[in-house]
Amino acid sequence: MNEAASKKPIGVFDSGIGGLTVVREIRKLLPKEDIVYLGDSARVPYGNKSAETIKKFGFQDANFLVKMGVKLIVVACNTVSSVALDYLKETFKDVPFFGVVEPGVKVAIKETRSRRVGVIGTIATVKSEAHKKLFPEGYEVIGKACPLFVPLAEEGMTSGPIAKSIAEHYLFELREKVDTVILGCTHYPVLKSTIKEVLGDKIVLVDPAEEVAKEVYNYLHVNRLLNGEGGNLDLYLTDIPPHYESLISLFLGERANNIRKVDIENL
Numbered sequence: 089m090n091e092a093a094s095k096k097p098i099g100v101f102d103s104g105i106g107g108l109t110v111v112r113e114i115r116k117l118l119p120k121e122d123i124v125y126l127g128d129s130a131r132v133p134y135g136n137k138s139a140e141t142i143k144k145f146g147f148q149d150a151n152f153l154v155k156m157g158v159k160l161i162v163v164a165c166n167t168v169s170s171v172a173l174d175y176l177k178e179t180f181k182d183v184p185f186f187g188v189v190e191p192g193v194k195v196a197i198k199e200t201r202s203r204r205v206g207v208i209g210t211i212a213t214v215k216s217e218a219h220k221k222l223f224p225e226g227y228e229v230i231g232k233a234c235p236l237f238v239p240l241a242e243e244g245m246t247s248g249p250i251a252k253s254i255a256e257h258y259l260f261e262l263r264e265k266v267d268t269v270i271l272g273c274t275h276y277p278v279l280k281s282t283i284k285e286v287l288g289d290k291i292v293l294v295d296p297a298e299e300v301a302k303e304v305y306n307y308l309h310v311n312r313l314l315n316g317e318g319g320n321l322d323l324y325l326t327d328i329p330p331h332y333e334s335l336i337s338l339f340l341g342e343r344a345n346n347i348r349k350v351d352i353e354n355l
Contacts, residue, residue: 094313097122097322098304099158101149104132104242105332106275107164108339110188111321113301114162118308122318124156128352130327133238134167135210135273142212146172150180152324152352159313160184162300166273167210170218186303192270192296193222199292200268204228206291208258208283209272211235219270230265234258234276241275244335247282255279255286263287270294278338324350 098121100111105127126149134142146168153161163169169187177185196205207219214231223229236254245251277295308314328349336344
């Protein structure tokens with residue numbers, strides 16, 4: 089085992105703080121790993137941007153983490169995973185990348201009984217059809233963009249009449265068409281109870297975060313890169329609005345102390 093390499097942190101990035109739902113699962117499975125998280129909160133959301141801009145933002149996010157000396161990068165952002173993952177892998181060839189699209193599809197294939205699956209996500213994620221392309225023949229995949237879910241989550245409006253009304257507006261047409269729905273955005277798990285209320289108990293919700301954590305664990309185990317004495321979490325945000333401390337606790341499931349603001353555009 090390369091001890092120096094094993095002590096390097098895991099890098100995770102997202103367009104905002106939604107990716108902390110992935111960090112939460114990684115910390116459950118790998119409590120002794122150091123993690124560096126970057127949330128591009130100054131430019132959230134990514135899902136209504138062009139592919140060119142998404143690639144540019146994804147490059148800046150990954151470049152920051154590479155300069156922090158991470159041993160791998162989890163692209164927690166579904167939009168970047170859908171649009172720019174291959175580009176990032178080609179650009180940063182020395183760092184392994186893990187996206188969140190394929191893990192969600194794997195779970196959905198196991199869970200669906202009817203082979204009719206819904207994917208809810210940002211406009212860019214749904215338009216890319218990245219999930220749909222990974223399903224075998226014989227599966228019907230229905231994508232539904234829910235662009236207001238990210239600002240709802242970022243404002244902490246995860247339940248109540250406004251959240252439910254918006255969820256009804258987006259999801260009513262999926263209720264009779266699918267038996268499984270992939271949460272195709274890391275912000276959506278905090279809206280899970282509202283989404284579940286609208287879709288009903290018969291529909292299985294798939295959160296890819298748990299599967300991503302398993303893939304990261306397996307990679308580190310196979311390559312003998314597990315850290316046995318870490319556990320630190322450093323959070324970097326490109327903007328820190330006044331209400332973010334409570335929101336970070338909501339997404340992460342714990343209080344975070346090391347929160348710093350960073351400029352990633354001029355590295």
